[in-house]
Amino acid sequence: MTTLPRKLTVTAATLALLAGGTTATLATSAFAAPAPAEAQPAASTSSSPAGGYRWTMKPTGSDARFRGLAPVSKRVAWVSGTAGTVLRTVDGGATWQNVSPTGLGTEELQFRDIEAFDAQRAVILSIGEGGDSRILRTNNGGASWTETFRNEEAAAFYDCMAFTTSQRGVAMSDPVDGKFRLIRTTDGGRTWSQINPKGMPDAKDGEAGFAASGTCLSAGAGRRMYLVSGGTNPARVFSSPDAGRTWTVADSPLAGSPSAGIFSIAYRGQSRGIIVGGDYLAPTAATENAAFTTDGGKSWSASKVNPSGYRSGSDWVPGTRATALAVGPSGSDVTTDGGRTWKSLDTGSFDSVECTPGGACWASGELGRVAALKR
Secondary structure, eight states, rough: OOOOOSSOOOOGGGHHHHTTTSSSEOOEEEOOOOOGGGGSOOOEEEEEEOOOOOOOOOOOOOOOOOEEEEEEESEEEEEOOOGGGGEEESSSSSOEOOOOOOOSSTTTEEEEEEEEEESEEEEEEEOOOGEEEEEEEETTSSSSEEEEEEEOOTOOBBBEEEEESSSSEEEEEEETTTTTEEEEEESTOOEEEOOEEEEEEEEOTTOEEESSSSSSEEETTOOEEEEEOBSSSSSSEEEHHHHSSSOOOOSSOOOOOTTTEEEEEEETTTEEEEEEEEEEEEETTOSSSSEEEEEEOOEEEOOOOOOOSSEEEEOOOOOOOOOOOETTTEEEEEETTTBBBOOOEEEEESEEEEEEEOOOOEEEEEOOOOOEEEE
C-alpha cells in the first residue's frame, strides 16, 4: 500500500522516483507514488468509446506495475516493471511468460523501460541512483539476460532509452555536471559509451526527466531523437537530428515544477509531434498537460481541449491521419486532430502506451494491467 511521505525534499536526480509506482527510500527522503491502486477500475469503463476505440484487457496474472512496454506486433509484446519483473507474450496476450532476469541481483530493481525488436531480442533499463541504474540484454526470448551497463556515477539517474534501429540506441540520465547525460550503443545494447556532452544545451536548475513510461526520450524519423523534461518552468523539449550528438532546446506551454512537466513525447514524421504530462500530484487536473507542434518542434502550441488528467505516456495510432493516444493513472484520451483537442477514452489506470508500425497499440500499468487497442 502506498504511504504518504513525511517530507518532500526534491532534487533533480529524484524526479524519476517522484513518478514512481512504489515508495522509494533515498539518501535524503522518501517519496510516495501517485494514484493509489485501489482507487482505479479494473477494466474499461467507457460506455461510448471515443472514435470507436476501446481497450481490451490482457490479464497477466501479475501485480507488478508495468511502466516499461515494448509491443512488437499484435501477437508479440514485452512489459517490464517493479520487483525486477519482465513478461512476454507471443500469442496476443492470451498467455504470458515470466522471463524476468534471475541470478543477477535484480529482484528489487524497477525496470522502467524496455525496447524489444522481436520475440527474442530485448533491452531493459532499471532506474535509480548509482548502481541501481542498469541495462540488461537478451537474445533468446528472456531465457537468459546479460548485464551490459551499470552506472558508476553517483550523480547520474537513468530514466529512459530509445532506439533508432535495432542496433543503435541511446539512454538518458538526469543532468550530471549541468547537462543531461547520454550513453549510446551501436551493437544492439551489447556495449555502451558516453556521448560527448558538448552538443547538449545546459540544463536549468532543478531540471530532470520523469521515468514514468519510458518515453521521456523518443526516437523519430531517421536519426532524430527527442528528450523532454520537468522540474523547471516552463518544461522544455530537446531535439537532436543526429542520434544524440547535437541538440537544440525549446520552451513548451507546459508548466514545470518538482512534480510537473512533460512526461512523454511522440512524433509522426519530421514535423508533427505531441507532448503530454501535467502534475502527477494532481492526477485529474486537466490543465497545462498537452501541446502539439507542426513545425518540427521549433514552436509548441497548447492543446485547446486537454486530456482529462495528468498523462504519462503517448503515441500515434498507425494508419490514421492525426490520431494519437495519451494515458495516465486516471484514464486514457484520444485526439483525432494531431493534439489540438482530446476526448476521454477510458477511466482505467495505465502508465504507458505504444504502437507498432503494423498497427498494434498496447497499454500497460499498475496491478499487472495490460491491454490492446480495438476498434
